Amino acid sequence: MMFTVLGSGGFIGGQLVDALEAIDRAAVYAPLPKDGADISDEIFDRDLGHVFYCIGLTADFRSRPLDTVKAHVCLLRRLLDRGRFESLTYLSSTRVYEGAATTDESTMLQVDPTNPGHLYNLSKLMGESLCHASGHNARVVRLSNVFGRAMPAQNFISRVFHEAASTGQVQFLTSSRSAKDYVSVNDVVRWLPQIAQHGIHSTYNVASGTNLSNAEIASLLEQKRIVVGFSEGAPDWSFPVIDNNRLVEEFGGAQSSLANEFEYLFDCFINHDNGIEDERIT
Structure with a gap:
């Protein structure tokens, strides 16, 4: 092939x-x-x-x-x-x-x-x-x-992990209710x-077919002793759940999730081993 x-x-x-x-x-x-x-x-x-x-x-x-x-x-x-x-x-x-x-x-x-x-x-x-x-x-x-090791630096999850790893705290600019699909x-x-x-x-x-909220991400961070805050008056930025029925019916569902991979990804950032690269046309 x-x-x-x-x-x-x-x-x-x-x-x-x-x-x-x-x-x-x-x-x-x-x-x-x-x-x-x-x-x-x-x-x-x-x-x-x-x-x-x-x-x-x-x-x-x-x-x-x-x-x-x-x-x-x-x-x-x-x-x-x-x-x-x-x-x-x-x-x-x-x-x-x-x-x-x-x-x-x-x-x-x-x-x-x-x-x-x-x-x-x-x-x-x-x-x-x-x-x-x-x-x-x-x-x-x-x-x-999409999330995973070597995420682009501009990726939202990359920014969260980078801030957590470098400062020990994360300040969200969108509300705790904000949510979207991560795969x-x-x-x-x-x-x-x-x-x-x-x-x-x-x-x-x-897509995973399930949304994860900022509140849920904050909870995972707090388990790592990261101090989490939400900016006053932060806007809600929620995306509707993505319909992935066609994908699942033909090829099966997701085998992982951000919650499942959180420990591994967090350790990558803490150990400065994420391999983040600047955004470019690739």
Whole structure:
């Protein structure tokens, strides 16, 4: 089996490469730009097998709008036009459900092009639409909030652990009731090859299916003797529970959770061994 990971220098792409290399008789191709050369200079000259499009930019998309569109759309367009592959799996985000009535994969989505905060959603949805309209064997994976070792520094959970490890306390800027879905990168990289090879739908929510609140995270921190506080008047920032029924029915549920991995991740930060890297297009 041939697998290609585009964006292998990033958090998810890098760990996906490790997971794929552990598959018996799997060959993994993970090209990265070298010496200013465009990655497309080499990927169109070979059979790519099952492609995972992990290229993305998240935390600073507001300050880098052009880079965001380039990462989420531009190479994808050329790949769909010129690439030779058996399947393509495009990593999108559950952020696209902002303002939607439900979070199942078929729900109608709402975006506002005049809202700078929607640029990320719009660019991801453009990528999704290209996949669906291309006529290729292409699938979309909408990822929830992924956590794990070597999380990007801008990741919310990374910031919480870093503050706890460096100061012994954490001050939340959102309310204790704020909650969202967190999914382990270990589950993500287990599901992705299964979806690519055996998925029967064109779009999948890859999420735990359960929200974890700031209050629950605070409780876990307090068990580690971290002093936790919530800013006065902190806003509620809760996301609706992500519907992951399609994923679970085909490939089974999550095998881990943030609560289960909390001890391990906390120790990584305390021991300065998390390997956090600055946000970049990867």
